[in-house]
Amino acid sequence: MSDLWATVSAAIAQLLSGDAELWGIVGVSFSVSASALLIALLPALTMGFVLAYFRFPGRWLAISILNSLLAVPTVVVGLVLYMLLSRAGPLGDLNLLFTRPAMIIGQILLCFPLLVAMSLSAFQAADHRVLETAKTLGANPRQAFVTLLFEVRFALLAAVVTAFGRIIAEVGSAMMVGGNILHHTRNITTAIALETGKGEFVQGVALGIVLLLLALVLNVSLGWMQSHSRVLRHGT
Amino acid sequence: MNYLHLQLTRTILVMIWAFLSSMATADSIRFATTTSTYNSGLLDYLLLQYAHVSDTEVHVISVGTGKALKMGENGDVDLVMTHAPSAEAHFVDQGFGVEPQSVMYNDFILVGPNEDIANVRQAQTVIEGLSLIMASNQRFISRGDDSGTHKKELQLWQHLGALPAFDGYLESGRGMGHSLHMASEMNAYTITDRGTWLALKNKLALRLVLDSDPRLVNPYQVILVNPDLHPHANVDSARAFAQWMISSAGQEAIGDFRVNGEVLFVPSAQPTQ
Numbered sequence: 001m002s003d004l005w006a007t008v009s010a011a012i013a014q015l016l017s018g019d020a021e022l023w024g025i026v027g028v029s030f031s032v033s034a035s036a037l038l039i040a041l042l043p044a045l046t047m048g049f050v051l052a053y054f055r056f057p058g059r060w061l062a063i064s065i066l067n068s069l070l071a072v073p074t075v076v077v078g079l080v081l082y083m084l085l086s087r088a089g090p091l092g093d094l095n096l097l098f099t100r101p102a103m104i105i106g107q108i109l110l111c112f113p114l115l116v117a118m119s120l121s122a123f124q125a126a127d128h129r130v131l132e133t134a135k136t137l138g139a140n141p142r143q144a145f146v147t148l149l150f151e152v153r154f155a156l157l158a159a160v161v162t163a164f165g166r167i168i169a170e171v172g173s174a175m176m177v178g179g180n181i182l183h184h185t186r187n188i189t190t191a192i193a194l195e196t197g198k199g200e201f202v203q204g205v206a207l208g209i210v211l212l213l214l215a216l217v218l219n220v221s222l223g224w225m226q227s228h229s230r231v232l233r234h235g236t
Numbered sequence: 237m238n239y240l241h242l243q244l245t246r247t248i249l250v251m252i253w254a255f256l257s258s259m260a261t262a263d264s265i266r267f268a269t270t271t272s273t274y275n276s277g278l279l280d281y282l283l284l285q286y287a288h289v290s291d292t293e294v295h296v297i298s299v300g301t302g303k304a305l306k307m308g309e310n311g312d313v314d315l316v317m318t319h320a321p322s323a324e325a326h327f328v329d330q331g332f333g334v335e336p337q338s339v340m341y342n343d344f345i346l347v348g349p350n351e352d353i354a355n356v357r358q359a360q361t362v363i364e365g366l367s368l369i370m371a372s373n374q375r376f377i378s379r380g381d382d383s384g385t386h387k388k389e390l391q392l393w394q395h396l397g398a399l400p401a402f403d404g405y406l407e408s409g410r411g412m413g414h415s416l417h418m419a420s421e422m423n424a425y426t427i428t429d430r431g432t433w434l435a436l437k438n439k440l441a442l443r444l445v446l447d448s449d450p451r452l453v454n455p456y457q458v459i460l461v462n463p464d465l466h467p468h469a470n471v472d473s474a475r476a477f478a479q480w481m482i483s484s485a486g487q488e489a490i491g492d493f494r495v496n497g498e499v500l501f502v503p504s505a506q507p508t509q
Binding site for chain 2: 086087092095182198
């Protein structure tokens with residue numbers, strides 16, 4: 001037990017001391033996951049919108065496939081991407097294996113279905129009159145879409161937070177296609193896996209604390225915004 | 237509005253250009269090597285020294301020997317350093333690798349729980365030690381990951397006839413560090429390279445139970461991927477790094493590397509003429 005406390009306090013000390021390597025690893029995690037999220041966001045929202053508001057043949061099939069993709073393990077995404085990006089694979093000439101872009105692609109694949117599924121249900125839950133009202137008031141399609149986005153902003157924000165949480169915490173794909181190279185592709189989760197292997201629990205715990213704090217901050221601020229908006233709505 | 241657009245476009249173009257040029261100028265090589273050399277800290281130490289004499293960034297990917305050689309075969313890395321002589325010979329014979337050079341060696345050892353219930357410490361040879369573990373059905377952690385250590389272990393079991401099939405025989409499927417910790421947590425025996433053992437032993441509830449058998453020598457070789465098969469490979473920089481490792485400077489660095497005051501690897505490059 002005393003060992004456990006010693007490890008945790010050493011970890012906190014390491015975080016506070018501004019250890020460059022540690023914070024560099026945190027930086028890799030953030031830049032990779034934020035890039036993946038930013039790239040996936042708009043296409044995913046558009047797809048969610050199309051699936052929610054348009055009826056076309058194969059729509060239910062698309063939704064079923066999407067929902068199955070939600071359950072794909074990160075290592076499977078990593079494995080498929082590894083085979084595609086390897087020199088021996090069809091995309092080998094891009095020279096992407098063991099680079100950050102490869103990790104970003106993996107995380108895009110992981111968060112895209114989640115973003116589409118959650119935005120789809122957000123759009124479905126929204127009042128359908130929003131679009132019609134906007135159009136009646138003279139909005140062009142783009143303006144109407146933006147109005148709808150604003151109307152469901154909290155549900156979309158929840159989707160973004162959930163997606164970010166999933167990809168920043170995943171280890172399977174990042175380890176396989178990133179290769180865990182120090183200063184380049186070593187992120188929080190692959191570093192924890194490595195440090196545990198070396199028996200260096202302190203750095204692992206320190207990085208774990210960062211992940212936990214991140215989850216806490218994201219969810220608390222989301223909850224605050226949601227409750228805040230409800231107060232506003234009831235007030236008017 | 238137009239002016240803003242122009243500014244924005246320009247900024248984005250400049251950013252893309254900066255990104256691309258930063259990628260183009262940094263000379264880097266991909267170096268697949270074993271978890272034993274990485275977990276012990278040797279690689280970090282060598283790369284620090286190499287950074288003084290070269291601008292090439294060495295990107296280390298630490299995996300088992302089997303996977304490292306596979307990466308070399310596919311051209312996903314520029315050079316490998318591994319420790320499985322027969323697999324390496326096959327790799328070179330097949331034309332996947334060129335210019336194999338011996339870099340260093342250490343040895344494998346058997347470690348086990350402090351009580352040493354199987355009495356391996358009384359054994360004269362490693363084969364006898366393994367047979368004692370099997371006969372008393374003690375737990376034995378096998379890497380099970382096609383690494384150099386795993387290949388060596390399987391070779392040793394071959395001397396006892398068939399492959400091990402007693403209840404205590406467990407495959408971890410993980411690197412050397414993980415497997416040692418697992419053995420420590422489960423009161424099990426395992427085989428490890430001495431380097432990783434010395435680097436980790438203070439954190440383990442294990443003791444050395446057998447060493448100094450000629451069968452346990454563990455030589456490391458560095459091999460470049462074949463540039464004829466993979467013209468994209470950064471073979472020039474990879475060769476420069478390999479040459480440095482077998483140069484007197486690199487060999488001295490390997491010999492100087494210590495963990496808790498103990499030498500982990502013995503340099504073994506043939507002096508160049």
